[in-house]
Amino acid sequence: MNEHPLWLVEDPGAATVAWPAVPRNRAVSPVPGFPEPTADDLDDVTFRTAVDEISARVAEALEAVATREEAVQVIRTETTAWARERLTGGIVISPRTHARLVRAVEDERYGLGALEPLIADPAVQNIDINGCRETWITYADGSKVRGPAVAGSDEELVQRIRMWGIHGGQTSREFSTATPLLNAALKERVRLAAVMAVTPRPHVSIRCHRHVDVTLADLVGLGTLDPGLAAFLAAAVRARKDILVAGSVNAGKTTLLRALAAEIDPDERIATLESEYELYLDQLPHRHRDVVAIESRQANSEGHGEITLDAAIKHSLRLNPVRIIVGEVRADEAWSMLQAMNSGQEGSLCTIHANSAEEVFPRLLMLCRSGGLALSSEDIHGMVGMAVDFVVHMRRDARTNRRYVSEVLEVLPPADTPMPARNHVYRPGGPDGRAVPATSPQCIDELVAAGFDPALLWRAS
Template sequence: MFGSRHTTPATTGNSPSPSGPAAAGNGYGNHDGNGVGAVTTTPGQDAVKRQVHTRLLETLDLVQARRMPREQLQAECSRRVDQLLGEQKTPLSAPEKAKLLREVLDEIFGLGPIEELLRDPRVTDILVNGPYLIYVERGGRLEETELRFRDDEHMIQVIQRIAARVGRRIDESSPMLDARLADGSRVNAIIPPLSLDGPSMSIRRFGTIPFDISRLIGVGALTEEMSMFLEACVRCRMNILISGGTGSGKTTLLNVLSRWIPAGERVVTIEDAAELQLQRKHVVRLETRPPNIEGKGEVTQRDLLRNSLRMRPDRIIIGEVRGAEALDMLQAMNTGHDGSMTTVHANSTRDAVRRIENMVSMAGLNFPVQAIRQQMAAAINLMVQVARLTGGRRKLLSISEVTGMEGDTFCMQEIFRFRQTGIDGEGNATGHFEACGIRPQCLERILAEGIRLPPDMFRHRVLETARR
């Protein structure tokens, strides 16, 4: 799939022309192997590197090269680079040669120019808007990189390689791809004719070291008091719904909450694309399957949820509810699977309630709205709202307890909240966490389980000024 001689031609779009020296030639920017720093070269040296890079890929049998041990291939590439450099008038330094070799190996074994971004543990998102514009998110901030693909065809070859690794295809007849890399990163790609300006790709990465609650507190996402309350709710088997926008930290929080599930309980997880990293032994992980090219063989979250009820789970964790499976989730929470958890895309807890109502309606059973709300009020105990604020920092905006129904109204009371007060000089949202002064109804249940919380935990006050 890579290189020139062994490539199946791919249909490409009409991406805008590259600009600047980093956009030309071999498709790589001027970074070191970790995506940081740079190896300084002159325009003449850049031209030499591009020529050597292109000729090296042309002379290699890429199919055979991928079967060779990496060390053997590196030695062979080094020998050929020396030979090709001998034909050039502008020599390369040792660091430049090492960088060139690394780029070639990334082309053969990895994902070309974005491989070095996958090696950078600080990168959480890689956003590729065509071959000549690659953004990354580091520390909550988006920044443009100097990395480039050679052209549309080069980028589509990389996307096709990702698809082949997971037994899928992407082409004109099937121009969208959802896949997962070996490290668990989630990939979405779309190519022409659906993507009008050329191929596009988004990669959501997950840290190799899972977040724990101390890290969340350390980065100012919540306070110690909020953490203690959430832990008590998980241990007391309360059903929890986490809502938030894209990239707000819903899955991260779900992973953290799952650490408080007692070790002896059996957990079944259900996801469209596996992202959860539960740090426990007694867990069964289930993942949906898309239809094949004939449109057959699809397995949905609803199918998996219904099957999971026959697997004797103590708790069920759904990565994200998106459709009719919301009805089955509520029924499971109401029928002996206390302590279950899930997430939903919504900008507020009230929006989350409306979204769940709409999803249940998708089941086609024509429930009246009041009946849906009654089932939700009986099934969900706690709602947690998370958000990515201005500047990229993520916060728990609200922890609310579901208190039941009053007439047709779904009732909640806010226990903790984050109050934004402004924007600092660096463009980051500032504010503080508050205890709302409400004693939760679930406190009796918590105390009955032998869990002790500080007596003034819920007293109305500012808990912490969020400086981070």
């Protein structure tokens, strides 16, 4: 019996190669006919170099294949040939590393390269890259660990970012010294932000959207809100109330927006408008069967072809939506959104950055004026009071990374002051500041008609 067990790596179309079994990170005695093996894993830099070499070798052959399955067979064959060549230098590539190389080359061709396994991990929330060899991974529980190198040099990293920005999403995004800031939504349901030229090294941040097909009931299970508040918000959507979801960066605003949208009748025509796709409601036909998804577009290198979010909102109204959903209001499109909410698209939704529910009103004032809108503060506040029905504020606990609703304001037209009148339906309560009932909204009858049980608010009295 052979004292050196062999692993067999089958490669269709090629001879079977027998690799000596090498315990991980430990050398063994030479096997007759084979050179002395090294540890079975390549370090990050060597692994990336190997991926680049194999990718270059298969590039021409892959142009002729018709399917991804055929491409994988080509990659396996070439990886086996590459590994056999390493034998002459005394390097034995284990089956584990062989499989990793095949997958990595496939990911380079069809995905995001070294990032693909991270994006496929449901526990990964954010990936931050500082130059080619420094990667940080943040998980859903808030833990942060060092990740693998994603490129052999900063120049290579820039090329990869450029490729992702051009081919990953629906609308091409330029990334160059002339346009050093990139924001893009990629087909893997991730959002990418990158910067170069104005920083010493290129930087990339990737947000992984894990809760795309999500409901209010799901968020109750995650601890984002309690069943009573979930019932309240569901009734508000069914009663066609216009809702702004506010919160800081990474507070869970988009996830809550998707859950609110899940309460909309599947046959209602919805227009979603975003700077970069993040909602993906058009990819959930079991929840939304009639969706117009619009993404803004930057100008080309000649300065032509730009489609702003403001222009997209205005044009969307000609496409007969029953509701409009704006992924995030960041600039002068705020006024067009308010006008749409106040002129027939009742029950519309959007998100906005704000550190509290009360901060939404000066924030909207500033955004409306950012485009040179020649209206007084009183006029803008008056429009907000007529257009918006509720502000729902989200918070993130930095210690636990948990997201939750902290307060809900009912918004009413201005009364005694130029600002819109506010009714604190839910206030922060308890040590963690989660939303608890405080009073009944003026529109309670409409919510009851939409199925809300007012007894869920009685403990506020």
